Amino acid sequence: MEKKQHNNYLVFLNILIVVYSLYISLSVFKEKAVVTDDLAGVYALRMIPHSYFSYIYSFLDSTIMAARPVSGIITGTLSFLSKNNESFYLLGTLFFPLSLIAVYWVGRKMLSKELASLITLLYCCSIIGTSIQFTSIMLNSNLATIFFVLSIYYVYVRKKIIVSALLFIASVLSYEIFLPLVLLPLFLIRENKKRVLFALLTLGVIITFRKVIQPYVFVNSYQRDEVGRIFELKRVMLVVIFSVKLFVKDLFVGIYKGLVNIRNLNIPEWVLSVVIPFVVYKAFRNYDFKSKSEYFKKLGMISFAAILVGLSIFLFSSYIPTLFGFNNRNLGAIRLFYTLLIISGVIYLSVKLNVQSRMISAFFAAIAFLLVVTNIRVKDSWIYASRFNNELFSKLNKAIKENHIEDGDICLEYDVFHELKTNPNLTFREPLFYDDWESSMLCEINGIDPKKFKVHNMDNKNDCEVKFQYKNGKMFRMK
Numbered sequence: 001m002e003k004k005q006h007n008n009y010l011v012f013l014n015i016l017i018v019v020y021s022l023y024i025s026l027s028v029f030k031e032k033a034v035v036t037d038d039l040a041g042v043y044a045l046r047m048i049p050h051s052y053f054s055y056i057y058s059f060l061d062s063t064i065m066a067a068r069p070v071s072g073i074i075t076g077t078l079s080f081l082s083k084n085n086e087s088f089y090l091l092g093t094l095f096f097p098l099s100l101i102a103v104y105w106v107g108r109k110m111l112s113k114e115l116a117s118l119i120t121l122l123y124c125c126s127i128i129g130t131s132i133q134f135t136s137i138m139l140n141s142n143l144a145t146i147f148f149v150l151s152i153y154y155v156y157v158r159k160k161i162i163v164s165a166l167l168f169i170a171s172v173l174s175y176e177i178f179l180p181l182v183l184l185p186l187f188l189i190r191e192n193k194k195r196v197l198f199a200l201l202t203l204g205v206i207i208t209f210r211k212v213i214q215p216y217v218f219v220n221s222y223q224r225d226e227v228g229r230i231f232e233l234k235r236v237m238l239v240v241i242f243s244v245k246l247f248v249k250d251l252f253v254g255i256y257k258g259l260v261n262i263r264n265l266n267i268p269e270w271v272l273s274v275v276i277p278f279v280v281y282k283a284f285r286n287y288d289f290k291s292k293s294e295y296f297k298k299l300g301m302i303s304f305a306a307i308l309v310g311l312s313i314f315l316f317s318s319y320i321p322t323l324f325g326f327n328n329r330n331l332g333a334i335r336l337f338y339t340l341l342i343i344s345g346v347i348y349l350s351v352k353l354n355v356q357s358r359m360i361s362a363f364f365a366a367i368a369f370l371l372v373v374t375n376i377r378v379k380d381s382w383i384y385a386s387r388f389n390n391e392l393f394s395k396l397n398k399a400i401k402e403n404h405i406e407d408g409d410i411c412l413e414y415d416v417f418h419e420l421k422t423n424p425n426l427t428f429r430e431p432l433f434y435d436d437w438e439s440s441m442l443c444e445i446n447g448i449d450p451k452k453f454k455v456h457n458m459d460n461k462n463d464c465e466v467k468f469q470y471k472n473g474k475m476f477r478m479k
Helices: 002-031 036-047 052-060 069-081 086-110 113-125 139-156 161-172 176-188 192-217 227-231 233-264 267-284 290-316 325-330 332-352 357-402 416-422 436-445
Strands: 408-413 453-457 466-471 474-478
Touching (some): 002 086, 036 069, 036 086, 052 069, 069 139, 113 267, 113 332, 161 176, 176 192, 233 290, 332 357, 357 408, 357 453
16 A cells, blocks of 8 residues: 555656646746847748758858757757747757656666656756756757767666767767766776777767868868867866856855745746645655665765766866856756766765655755745746846837937947846846847847847947947937
8 A cells, every 4th residue: 555655656746747847848938938049049040941951051050050960950950840930949948858758767777766756856956057948949958968868878777888879979969068978888888898899989980070070061160179278277277166156156046046936936836846845755755765875875976976077078168167147058967967966965875874764755855845946936037038138129129219210230238247146036147138149039029120220239339320228127328
């Protein structure tokens, strides 16, 4: 009877994960919350030619996609299918729920069905790398995650080196966040010959593509890795400082904002925030954590090492590790292994301290509650950022008409950095209008003809004949 009840709670938990993840994705879809690079992606839909293959080649032949042909083909195909209905483009956000399915399936095969559900839930609600959850264009990160976890499954469980290597290659050629973690499958392979085979196949194909095929096939090829940066001591220290800040400060600030936001939850969100932790507690209150404590110790050590190795990718790029804005899009690998670290760390330390299963399950229920309410807050912040941008351009449109301006470049001044830091509706400085490529779509959405007007953020261009300032919710023409 007790086992049946346990299974029922576990099934219910899985249903709740599906409902929750779809609720978050569909909330963004319903609001058409499009920000940053997605604005450029949606606007480009109206310029797609009739030929699918010529479009895919032109889509891949860019500085962004040339190094990522696997995700580029899928993103390009989604864009091509969206040319007659822009709403389809937003379906790219559903690749995040697809990654949850992969994480759950691999977790169930490698650990247990209970832990697979817990990992999937906490990964789903994680507040690290939120861009991969709320933007369509970051389906490349979710694809990389799908291929990577499948690669680990095939190398660790099925012992199929070739299949695992091909999946790892697909992951890196979707998005390079897991490239440094080639060390993980090499660690999991026990036979030296197979280890050499995996290394030669994966690194050989990736290097050959990046250094030979990519620059030969694509005119606009761009080498995204800059090895020389690792010798820049100041940059290395900057990456270290920002990495520490991310984990010891920014995460907790985000959780605090999530707790403050509790009063703004609607009824369905309240239900999810209460029921999910309750079911987590019920599903794990009698779970045998002690029998695998040493396994969780190893998993925790591997996860910690994977986080450090995963962060090393920032040493070879111009990005820095951060939870803020669209710049957090490179943290997909960290999101995955931080989830594993939290779970394995809580279990191992609790067992060592002789904490009972009921108390451990209560810990996980509390963690689930904190992450769910914070993740909902982040969802609201992304939607708010989209609404803010639309309000900004809507008021600009009104000001243009009032001043009888017919065309030309317009410089728009508003203290975006102050807004990002002080606006209480933003959690992790979700992206507000800043770059010029965002303006065309924002113009079209809000009644400004992008063929007649080009709107620039004054931080990027300040020599326009027509200038407007947005302050305290009002638009003024500057003299």
